[in-house]
Amino acid sequence: MAHPAPFAASSAHDSPNGGSSGNGHTQLPLTPLPFTLDDARRIYRIDQWGTGYFGIGENGNVFVSPHGKKKGAKASPQVDLKALVDSLRQRGLETPLLIRFTDILKDRLGKIAKSFGKAITEHNYTGNYRAVYPIKVNQQNHVVEEVHLFGKEHGFGLEAGSKPELLAVLAIVDEDSTPIICNGFKDSSFIEAVILAGKLGRNIIPVVEKYSELKLILKHAKAHGVRPQIGVRVKLSARGAGRWESSSGARSKFGLFASEILEMMDELRAEGMLDCLKLLHCHVGSQINDIASVKRAITELARVYADLKKDGAGLEILDIGGGLGVDYDGSKSSTDGASINYTLQEYANDIVYYIKQVCDDEGISHPNIISESGRAMVAHHSVLIMDVMGWTAFERFRTAKELTKEQLAELTQPVATLYESYHALDEKTYRECYHDAVLARDQALSLFNLGYCPLKERAMAESLFYGICAKAHAITSKLENPPEEFSHLETQLAEIYFCNCSIFQSLPDAWAIDQVFPIMPIHRLAEEPTCRGILADITCDSDGKLDNFIGEYGNKPVLDLHPYTGERYELAAFLVGAYQETLGDLHNLFGDTNAVHVTVAADGTPMVEEVVEADTIREVLSYVQFDPEDLRRDFGKTVEKALQAGKLTLDEAKVLKDFYMSGLNSSTYLI
Ligand SMILES: Cc1ncc(COP(=O)(O)O)c(C=O)c1O
Numbered sequence: 001m002a003h004p005a006p007f008a009a010s011s012a013h014d015s016p017n018g019g020s021s022g023n024g025h026t027q028l029p030l031t032p033l034p035f036t037l038d039d040a041r042r043i044y045r046i047d048q049w050g051t052g053y054f055g056i057g058e059n060g061n062v063f064v065s066p067h068g069k070k071k072g073a074k075a076s077p078q079v080d081l082k083a084l085v086d087s088l089r090q091r092g093l094e095t096p097l098l099i100r101f102t103d104i105l106k107d108r109l110g111k112i113a114k115s116f117g118k119a120i121t122e123h124n125y126t127g128n129y130r131a132v133y134p135i136k137v138n139q140q141n142h143v144v145e146e147v148h149l150f151g152k153e154h155g156f157g158l159e160a161g162s163k164p165e166l167l168a169v170l171a172i173v174d175e176d177s178t179p180i181i182c183n184g185f186k187d188s189s190f191i192e193a194v195i196l197a198g199k200l201g202r203n204i205i206p207v208v209e210k211y212s213e214l215k216l217i218l219k220h221a222k223a224h225g226v227r228p229q230i231g232v233r234v235k236l237s238a239r240g241a242g243r244w245e246s247s248s249g250a251r252s253k254f255g256l257f258a259s260e261i262l263e264m265m266d267e268l269r270a271e272g273m274l275d276c277l278k279l280l281h282c283h284v285g286s287q288i289n290d291i292a293s294v295k296r297a298i299t300e301l302a303r304v305y306a307d308l309k310k311d312g313a314g315l316e317i318l319d320i321g322g323g324l325g326v327d328y329d330g331s332k333s334s335t336d337g338a339s340i341n342y343t344l345q346e347y348a349n350d351i352v353y354y355i356k357q358v359c360d361d362e363g364i365s366h367p368n369i370i371s372e373s374g375r376a377m378v379a380h381h382s383v384l385i386m387d388v389m390g391w392t393a394f395e396r397f398r399t400a401k402e403l404t405k406e407q408l409a410e411l412t413q414p415v416a417t418l419y420e421s422y423h424a425l426d427e428k429t430y431r432e433c434y435h436d437a438v439l440a441r442d443q444a445l446s447l448f449n450l451g452y453c454p455l456k457e458r459a460m461a462e463s464l465f466y467g468i469c470a471k472a473h474a475i476t477s478k479l480e481n482p483p484e485e486f487s488h489l490e491t492q493l494a495e496i497y498f499c500n501c502s503i504f505q506s507l508p509d510a511w512a513i514d515q516v517f518p519i520m521p522i523h524r525l526a527e528e529p530t531c532r533g534i535l536a537d538i539t540c541d542s543d544g545k546l547d548n549f550i551g552e553y554g555n556k557p558v559l560d561l562h563p564y565t566g567e568r569y570e571l572a573a574f575l576v577g578a579y580q581e582t583l584g585d586l587h588n589l590f591g592d593t594n595a596v597h598v599t600v601a602a603d604g605t606p607m608v609e610e611v612v613e614a615d616t617i618r619e620v621l622s623y624v625q626f627d628p629e630d631l632r633r634d635f636g637k638t639v640e641k642a643l644q645a646g647k648l649t650l651d652e653a654k655v656l657k658d659f660y661m662s663g664l665n666s667s668t669y670l671i
Contacts, residue, residue, distance in 0.1 A: 035528035043529065043560050044520040045550055048330025053104055053380055054574060060526030062572065064383070066103030066600045068111075077604035082523040084606050085385050085570060088596060093611065095570065096501040096669055097385045098595040100143065100577070102609060104381035106150045112324075112373060113154035115348040123352050127366040132181050134159040134322060135169065137374030137578050138382075142597055142610055147377065148172055157203070159183060159372050163190050170197055179370065180204040181231065181319065183254075183281070188216050195220040198228050207231035207281050207319070209254045214264055218271060230268075231279030231319065232261055234304050238284065238296040255282070258304070265311060275314035279370070280305045283321025286375060290334035291342035294323070295350055302358035309364050318367040320351060324376040328516055328575055329550040338516040338555070344376070375578040382577030384593070385522070386501040388569040389538070389670065394495050395531060395563060397466035411460075412453045414443035418464035422471070430472045431483070437468040469493055491547075494558040495533035499571065500670050502590035503537045503544045507573055508583040516548050516555055518574040524562045532558035535571070538670060539588040586623060591615025591668045614667040621664075628664050635660050 037056050041047050046054055046062070052069030056062060057080060064084075067076035081099075088097060109131075116129035133147045135158055148158060157179030160166040169180055170193070180202060182194055191213065194206045208214050208230065221228045233255035256264065268274045284297045298320060309315045324347055325340035334341040342350075351369065359366050400422050408416055417440040425433040444461035447453035453461075473489040476482040509515035519535070534557070537544040549559045562569065581592075597610035618628040639656050642648045648656070 035526070037526055039528070040525040042552060044518070045330045045552065046518070046520065048332075049327060049518045049550065049575065050330075051327070051380070053101075053107075056525050060524060062520070062522040062525070064101060064104075064600075066101045066107065068104070068107050077600050077602055079598075079600050079604060079606045081383070081385075081572065082570065084598070085522070087606075088608070091608070093594045093596060094667065094669070094671060095385050095387045096499075096506060096593040098506070098576075098581075098593050099383045099385065100595060100597045101381045101383070102146055102597050102599045105143070105146055105378060105577075108377050108380055109147065109150045109154060109156065111344060112348075112371075112377065113156070115344045116352070116369070116371075118345065119348040119352040122349070123356050125352050125356050125366050127355075127368040128155070129348075129352075129369045129371075130155045130157060130179055131371050131373055131377070132157040132159040132179055132319075133377055134161060134183075134372050134374040135165050136161050136582070137322075138378045139165065139168065139582050140595075140612070141168075142612065143378060143577075144168065144172060146597075148178075152178070155179075157181065157370075163187075166190060166193065170202075173202065176201045176203055178203060181279075181281075181370070181372065182206045183209065183233070183283075183372075185209055186213050186216070188220070191216040192220045192224075195224055195226050195228055199224055199226045203229075205229045205231045205279050205317075207233050207279065208256065208264065209233050211256060211260050211264070214267065218267075218273070221273075221276075227273065227276055229278040230273075230276045231281050231317075232256060232264060232277065233281040233283070234258070234261060234301065236282050236284060236297055236300050236304075238293065238300045261304070261308070265308065265313060269312065274312050277308070277313040277315060279317040279319050280308065280315055281319040281321060283372065284323055286322055287325040287337055287340070288323040289325055289337060289340050291340075291346060291350060294342075294347065295354055298351055298354040299358060302355045305355075305367060306358055306362035306364055310362065316367055317370055318355060319370040319372065322372040322374050324371065324373040326375055326379045326575060326578070328518060329555070330518075331554075336516075336555070337513075338550070377578075379575045379578040382575075382580075384501070384506050384573040384576050386499040386506075386571055386573070388497045388564055388571065389500050390498045391533065391564040392496040393564070394466060394470075394493055397463050398470045400464055400467050412444065412447055412457050414440040414447065415453070415457045415461045415464070418444070418461055418468070422464050422468050425468060425471045427475055430475050434468060434472045434486070437465055441465040466493070490532060491534075491557050493532070494547075495531050495561070495564075496536050496545075497533045497561060497564065497569075497571075499535050499537055501537050501593070502539050502584075502587060502669075503546060504539060504541070504587035505584040505590050506593060507546070507576065507580055508585065509579060510546055510548070511543055512583075514548055516550055517576060518550055519546065519559060519571060520574075521562060522570050522572045524569070527562055529560035529562050531561045531563050533561045534558060539590060541587060544587070586620055589617070589620045589624070589668060591620040593669065594667070614669070616665050617668055618664040620668055632660060632664065 041056055046056060053065055054062060061080050061082040063078040064081050065076050065078045112131055120129060135144050158169045159181040160169045161184035173180055191206060194204055197204045206217060217228060217230060235252055235255040235257055268277055282301045288294055305315060305318050327339050329338040331339045332341060333339045356366055418437055421433040421437045441461055444453055448458040469489050470493055472486060473493055476486040503511050510517060534545055534547040547557050549556055592615045594614040595612040596608055598606050599609050600606050621628050639653050643653045
């Protein structure tokens with residue numbers, strides 16, 4: 001299908017022989033250069049947010065390099081994502097499909113350990129570093145087990161923030177050295193279980209989030225004859241930076257004021273248990289986008305630590321909480337929640353440096369450091385694949401049907417004006433033609449409402465108007481300073497691509513907090529994406545759409561896409577491994593998608609290690625207390641009655657019953 005250029009963006013590839021005319025207007029290129037893979041890389045910024053894990057191959061497909069970029073070492077294996085999705089489909093794993101790249105997860109854990117290791121060596125720091133994975137970030141059993149497994153070689157542990165999470169963690173951790181941190185609000189039975197887990201040998205530390213928890217710890221420790229390890233979370237005055245900054249500061253939900261911590265010290269001293277206070281904790285919010293707030297928070301935390309230590313507390317561990325961010329848009333900036341202005345190494349260096357500086361000042365030993373980095377561990381390893389099921393095809397308005405003089409003479413006046421404006425519009429006349437068209441479109445609608453313009457002509461007016469907008473947009477989008485009144489055309493003309501997925505289930509943060517994820521086609525990338533679109537999911541909710549994307553120069557409301565031809569067209573949302581799966585909900589009863597765990601052999605062969613099948617309709621109906629068997633029986637009776645009344649033939653009744661039975665056992669998504 002050939003496509004005229006009206007929606008094509010002005011881009012670097014068509015500028016070399018264009019250039020500025022000096023009157024503020026960029027001249028149109030004489031011979032546009034062909035679209036290249038580098039143009040695709042630039043449009044989608046994949047080399048920036050992909051951080052070596054994702055890129056575009058010579059065949060125009062996205063590839064995944066699960067071991068990331070390896071400096072100097074032999075090239076790491078690459079998997080063609082499109083070919084992988086095709087082969088998974090052949091195994092019956094339909095989209096929407098979540099692919100978890102186990103090797104990326106392992107690599108992320110290794111990178112975190114390595115960065116802190118390097119910082120510790122370079123600063124002659126005498127404590128050690130361990131990460132504990134807060135399982136709330138992605139509690140899927142296989143993910144937690146993999147983090148636990150890969151984390152063992154680095155001495156990493158797990159964090160539980162609720163009773164169900166504690167039950168999961170207690171069962172998964174199988175040896176005594178793995179640190180287990182218990183945050184969140186705790187009741188008496190929670191604390192008793194923690195004390196007993198400590199008694200059986202687990203390296204478990206309950207963190208006091210509110211004062212009454214201390215009383216419960218002391219009560220159960222006494223009752224079971226245990227000297228527990230105790231942690232306490234301090235409310236810092238330094239705040240995080242970014243969307244979750246309210247997790248810190250005096251008004252935060254969690255943690256003790258400095259005065260309460262001193263009271264706690266007195267109480268522990270009175271009980272002869274000051275040595276049990278082993279860990280000081282803070283969490284200044286997730287996705288901290290500015291490194292300056294990390295430096296402030298760590299300095300304040302280290303000061304509190306030093307004073308408590310000097311006052312006799314048995315402190316040995318400084319738990320700096322989570323917050324290590326992910327550069328979702330690859331811009332390395334602190335201007336919005338989609339990016340961070342620091343690297344992992346800079347984060348590790350600063351943590352180690354500021355803690356060391358305070359401790360050296362105060363003449364105390366360097367504590368062991370724990371971080372509860374969740375997002376930074378698991379975000380990169382999951383990719384959501386969704387396929388396009390159709391589109392609005394506004395592009396059909398780009399060319400208008402030719403009319404004869406006689407046909408033109410018969411048109412209602414405003415419709416004829418629209419026809420003439422469409423044909424007269426060029427680089428010189430676009431403003432005037434557009435103004436004429438806006439007025440003529442309104443007049444045509446008024447005449448239609450009064451009964452003076454037939455529906456056929458109203459439809460023609462509509463098509464011509466969009467055609468004029470498309471032509472005007474094609475011209476103005478190439479100008480250095482496009483007139484303001486044309487700025488809305490990009491979104492007004494955006495195609496709607498309908499995707500087989502639920503935003504509420506698979507990308508809840510995109511809906512709830514406008515989080516931007518990298519989204520792009522996984523194939524056809526050697527072909528210029530000449531259309532601009534937003535993505536709509538298959539829920540019956542107008543909020544179920546994505547209209548905030550990563551752009552070359554900042555976020556933008558439309559995504560560069562290829563014309564939908566009816567052939568398979570697959571898109572992927574990247575970096576979705578953190579928070580999305582468990583925050584997702586059953587809106588419209590769309591359940592969990594299929595999920596696969598894939599590892600990659602040294603020669604690049606992908607291997608499916610685990611398949612987690614999508615929720616069936618039977619399962620989601622049960623979640624909302626429908627009994628699928630009752631439903632099936634009731635529907636069967638209705639069909640039987642219709643059969644007896646002669647409304648359906650035997651064959652038709654069978655089709656309906658089979659649809660119902662197979663439907664109950666199938667995925668909630670479209671096939
Ligand atoms: C106490 C605590 N620790 C760790 C985390 C994980 O944070 P992140 O995923 O940003 O590393 C959170 C999440 O907000 C948290 O509340």
